[in-house]
Amino acid sequence: MNAFYLLLGSEGALADRALAKLQAQLKEEKAESTTIDASDAQVGDIADALAPSLFSERRALIIKDLQDLPEDSKAEVTRYLDQPDPTMTVIFVHKGGVKGKALLDAIKKIKPEIIPCDAIKKESEKEDFVKGLFQDAGRKATPGAIKAMVGALGTDLRELQSAVSQIALDAPAGAIDEAMVDKFHQGRIETTGFDVADATIDGNLPVALITLRSALETGTDPVMVTSAIAASLRSLAKVSGTNRGTKSFELAGQLGMAPWQIDKARRQLQSWTPRGIATAVEAIAKADADVKGASSDPIFALEKALQTITAAHGQR
Numbered sequence: 001m002n003a004f005y006l007l008l009g010s011e012g013a014l015a016d017r018a019l020a021k022l023q024a025q026l027k028e029e030k031a032e033s034t035t036i037d038a039s040d041a042q043v044g045d046i047a048d049a050l051a052p053s054l055f056s057e058r059r060a061l062i063i064k065d066l067q068d069l070p071e072d073s074k075a076e077v078t079r080y081l082d083q084p085d086p087t088m089t090v091i092f093v094h095k096g097g098v099k100g101k102a103l104l105d106a107i108k109k110i111k112p113e114i115i116p117c118d119a120i121k122k123e124s125e126k127e128d129f130v131k132g133l134f135q136d137a138g139r140k141a142t143p144g145a146i147k148a149m150v151g152a153l154g155t156d157l158r159e160l161q162s163a164v165s166q167i168a169l170d171a172p173a174g175a176i177d178e179a180m181v182d183k184f185h186q187g188r189i190e191t192t193g194f195d196v197a198d199a200t201i202d203g204n205l206p207v208a209l210i211t212l213r214s215a216l217e218t219g220t221d222p223v224m225v226t227s228a229i230a231a232s233l234r235s236l237a238k239v240s241g242t243n244r245g246t247k248s249f250e251l252a253g254q255l256g257m258a259p260w261q262i263d264k265a266r267r268q269l270q271s272w273t274p275r276g277i278a279t280a281v282e283a284i285a286k287a288d289a290d291v292k293g294a295s296s297d298p299i300f301a302l303e304k305a306l307q308t309i310t311a312a313h314g315q316r
Helices: 012-028 043-048 070-080 100-111 122-137 144-154 157-170 176-186 193-201 205-216 224-238 250-253 259-269 273-292 298-312
Strands: 004-008 030-035 059-064 088-093 113-116
Touching: 004 012, 004 100, 012 088, 012 122, 012 157, 030 043, 030 205, 043 059, 043 070, 043 088, 043 224, 122 144, 122 157, 144 157, 144 176, 157 224, 193 205, 193 224, 193 298, 205 224, 205 298, 224 250, 224 273, 224 298, 250 259, 273 298
Parallel strands: 004 088, 004 113, 030 059, 059 088
Antiparallel strands: none
């Protein structure tokens, strides 16, 4: 491996994937890895992690969110850049932008291997991302399956990561095709996370809460519930800006949705206003952060989100 890597860009899902690959390589080399979150770094932490090893063993230091590194710790990095340890690999993760630019420029001068992690918006790039995820999981997927995954969850790469991981584990041996993706969304997820989403979008709080409890008891990850609700709200937002006189199959390609998804969103939209959708989107974004670690009680956070969203149903 190289002595320095720079994962640069704002798309966390791409950075996570690139970092996972590098960590797998380090594990193969039996390297001892240390990870430091830049915002939590204390003076001396980085210098200690970079200090030469008495045993000349392979080591690695991963510094996440480099843009948040305190001023007092930056000199520890720049000093090391002049005299790197040949047994050490250093991986910098930086979200891009102007914050921490001076240190970023200093790192670039030593010519690290730069792995771009910029946000991707083109459908073709998202499809390449999904294809790579399936390859990482050791599974083959047809072009139709890949398009179907992007069409269902393509606005959030982390949701795509989670969904690809789940279907890669659950689908039978052989290439994953579009029919399997449809079954996956209409079966395992839709009888769990999307059942909760349907009741929530319909404004039926009692059913939403009962379905949530049932989903959690049968092993559904809370993240999949927030993902399902977020996906339903995105469908509402997408369809709300279209001409109702346009046939759903004519909009499918433009919106990246299946015709039945468009028809469903149109039915649901009859009880939603732009203000209500905005309230719901804010609530599910907070719940998503809570279930991913921001809250000590993710189930309570989910239930609170369901209350807020169902109350926003029909809001004027």
